[in-house]
Structures are given as structure tokens and as C-alpha cells.
Amino acid sequence: MIELRDVAFAYEDAPAFTLAHLDLDVAAGTIMGIVGASGSGKTTLAKIIAGFIPSTEGGTYRGTASVAGAVLSEGTLTEAVDVVGLVTQNPFNQISGARFTVREELAFGLENRSVERSQMIERVDAVADTLGLTALLDRSPYALSGGQMQLVAIASMVVMAPPVLVLDEPTSQLDPAGTRLVYDVLARLSEGGTTVVIIEHKTELLHEHCDAISVLASGRIVSTGTPATVFADDRLSTWGVGQTRITQAAREARARGLLPVTALLPVGVSDGAAVFAENGAAR
Ligand SMILES: Nc1ncnc2c1ncn2[C@@H]1O[C@H](COP(=O)(O)OP(=O)(O)O)[C@@H](O)[C@H]1O
Ligand SMILES: [Mg+2]
Incomplete structure (x- = not known):
């Protein structure tokens, strides 16, 4: 479902490549966890899988990235957003700013795709229910706590039902209950065939929920395998990853x-x- 082949990327004017010789395969319907120290390139990798790099970021790009058969590294962001939903690290940046209520915010992407109104209401209600957001639907997206905003950002992607969902540290602002909620949703989406890539520091959660783990260190994937294998690796601490x-x-x-x-x-x-x-x- 996701295929990265010898991908390398250097930000404009950066002295070195942030990512290099990167190969990644994520099978359809599986959950892949990405771990790595701060600055190892995780967010950059998320943007590549979601097609934001190279389409919206200057710099030097090499290799090919294809998702659901579309070659994102050659396409436009419009093509990418049809196949990949990206939940970024900072939910505040993800709120459209164009809508007055959480309900409208969740419907925003569907409106842009001219989804029929009755179907739109049904989907928004269903996703809000799963993520525990029903009571917040009439609130302003800006009147929410960081955790609630994070859940709205996740819901606004889930409601679009993209075949691939990429989440960059989605639980960093959530309490344990909110975190559990997110992983429950991801498990259910995966059962329904969605392919999930999740960047996360909480290795326990990844161990429990992921089919595969890849470790990023200094812009390279240094290990890939089942959670049991990867998290038992003696080199984990040298890569800045907790056991x-x-x-x-x-x-x-x-x-x-x-x-x-x-x-x-x-x-x-x-x-x-x-x-x-x-x-x-x-x-
Ligand atoms: N917009 C940017 N311009 C230049 N360098 C960047 C930019 N974003 C990230 N970097 C650099 O790329 C490296 C990896 O960053 P990032 O992908 O954010 O890592 P992580 O998410 O693992 O913390 C860091 O050295 C960072 O300074
Ligand atoms: Mg990051």
C-alpha cells in the first residue's frame, strides 16, 4: 500500500540530507509504528508519505514514494489528499479556521468533496460518537482543550475515510483515556482495511497495537520488524528509543x-x- 524506494530529502539550504536511502513498505490494512529520537526525521517522513514533500516543500528530493498506486513524489498535493490523511503534531494548525463549530469543522473536508448532505451528517455523527466528541459538536473549535482539539483533528481526517492515515505523535496532548480512544479507533480502522502509519514515543502502545515497527535514526531506517523483534533489539537505546x-x-x-x-x-x-x-x- 505504501512503497518508498531509496527516498532522500534535504530541506532547502540545509547542510545535509534529513532523510537518505529510505525504503519502506507498509502492507494494506496494517498498522506500522515509527519510532526514533527527536530530530531523526520522523515528521519529515510523515510529510513524504502524505505527499506534502516534495509538493509543498522546496529542497532536494530523490527516489519514489507511492501510496495506493499513486506516485506521490511526482504528483500534486490534491492527488495525495485523496489517498492519505495526515494528522500533524500540532492540532491547532490543523483547524481550518473557516468554521464556527466542531460539527462544521468535521464536515469541512466532506463539503469540499461535495458529499451529499444526509451522508455528511451521518458520517460526522458516527465519527464524533466513536471519538467521544458528540457533546462538543456545537462548540467553537478554538474553545477546546489541547487534547480535545487533537481528537477533533483526528476526527476530521477519519471522517474522510482515506485508505491511508498517517498520524504524527497524535497522543502527545492526550490523557490516558484519550490515548486509549485513539488506539481503539485505529484498531477498528485497520480491521476495516485502512492502512495506518503512526509516529509515537509510547513504545508500550506500539507494541500492543502495531503489526510492524520501523526505527529511524539520523534519517535512515535502521530496523524494521515485528514489535517483539524490534523492541527487543539491544541497539534500541543507542537509537534513542525507550524499551x-x-x-x-x-x-x-x-x-x-x-x-x-x-x-x-x-x-x-x-x-x-x-x-x-x-x-x-x-x-
Ligand atoms: N522546515 C525545515 N527546514 C530545515 N530543516 C528542517 C525543517 N524541518 C525539519 N528540519 C530538520 O530535519 C531534521 C529532522 O526533523 P524532523 O523530521 O522534524 O524530526 P523528528 O520529527 O524525528 O523530530 C532535523 O534536523 C530538523 O532540524
Ligand atoms: Mg516530529
Whole structure:
């Protein structure tokens, strides 16, 4: 569904390439998590997958990026927005500014596509319901908290039902309940065939929800695989990525000679150290 081949990009007047030799494959209907230290190029990658680079950003672009069969690296942004919805890091920038209520804001993209009114109302109501926004529909988008605005930004993309959804740290302003809501929605969209790329720092959540993980370090993809494989990689901390509790526990157990590692989960804490169950029995 998403195919990046040897993609490289340097921002205008930048001394070096932000991304280089980048290959990425995301299968249709799967959820791909992208992790990497701050400045590793995650947001730049999101803009490439969504077609904003190179169409709206000057600089040097090499390689090809195709999404749902459309070669975005050669096309216009109009073509890109039909296939990819991008939820950016700052929800405030994503509010259109042209609408007075959340309801109108959510309908904005559908209006632009001349979706029939009854269908528009139905879709807005359904997405608002799923994301817990029903009570906010008549409020001004600018009277919302950061978290609520983030959910509106996500809803305004979900309502368009693009085949591919790219989210750049969508839960950074959300509390745990809001975060859970977003991941529930993503899981449901993925079940319905939507392809999802999510940039996220919370590795636990990625471990739980993603089919595959790619690690970005200094503008290159240094590792790709299942969450279990990638998050167990010894090099993770050198790439500036935090480990999940599960892989930390497995590493600790391995260091203590407890086997099999895959069957070990901490069952509690004793004197500040994790206590492991061995063959299902607490020690
Ligand atoms: N508009 C821009 N112009 C020039 N350099 C940029 C621009 N945006 C990002 N960069 C640079 O590209 C690198 C990667 O940035 P970014 O993609 O935002 O990383 P991340 O999202 O992983 O923090 C950084 O070194 C950053 O300074
Ligand atoms: Mg970023």
C-alpha cells in the first residue's frame, strides 16, 4: 500500500540530507509504528508519505514514494489528499479556521468533496460518537482543550475515510483515556482495511497495537520488524528509543539466566526488583 524506494530529502539550504536511502513498505490494512529520537526525521517522513514533500516543500528530493498506486513524489498535493490523511503534531494548525463549530469543522473536508448532505451528517455523527466528541459538536473549535482539539483533528481526517492515515505523535496532548480512544479507533480502522502509519514515543502502545515497527535514526531506517523483534533489539537505546516493560523484563531475566525468556513476565516487585514467574509459577 505504501512503497518508498531509496527516498532522500534535504530541506532547502540545509547542510545535509534529513532523510537518505529510505525504503519502506507498509502492507494494506496494517498498522506500522515509527519510532526514533527527536530530530531523526520522523515528521519529515510523515510529510513524504502524505505527499506534502516534495509538493509543498522546496529542497532536494530523490527516489519514489507511492501510496495506493499513486506516485506521490511526482504528483500534486490534491492527488495525495485523496489517498492519505495526515494528522500533524500540532492540532491547532490543523483547524481550518473557516468554521464556527466542531460539527462544521468535521464536515469541512466532506463539503469540499461535495458529499451529499444526509451522508455528511451521518458520517460526522458516527465519527464524533466513536471519538467521544458528540457533546462538543456545537462548540467553537478554538474553545477546546489541547487534547480535545487533537481528537477533533483526528476526527476530521477519519471522517474522510482515506485508505491511508498517517498520524504524527497524535497522543502527545492526550490523557490516558484519550490515548486509549485513539488506539481503539485505529484498531477498528485497520480491521476495516485502512492502512495506518503512526509516529509515537509510547513504545508500550506500539507494541500492543502495531503489526510492524520501523526505527529511524539520523534519517535512515535502521530496523524494521515485528514489535517483539524490534523492541527487543539491544541497539534500541543507542537509537534513542525507550524499551517497553515487556522487553526490559525479558532482558533482565536473560541476564539472570532465567529461561525461556519468551515465557517470562514480571509477576510483581520485591525490594524494588521485578519478580518473575518461572514456568508459570511465582518464585
Ligand atoms: N522546515 C525545515 N527546514 C530545515 N530543516 C528542517 C525543517 N524541518 C525539519 N528540519 C530538520 O530535519 C531534521 C529532522 O526533523 P524532523 O523530521 O522534524 O524530526 P523528528 O520529527 O524525528 O523530530 C532535523 O534536523 C530538523 O532540524
Ligand atoms: Mg516530529
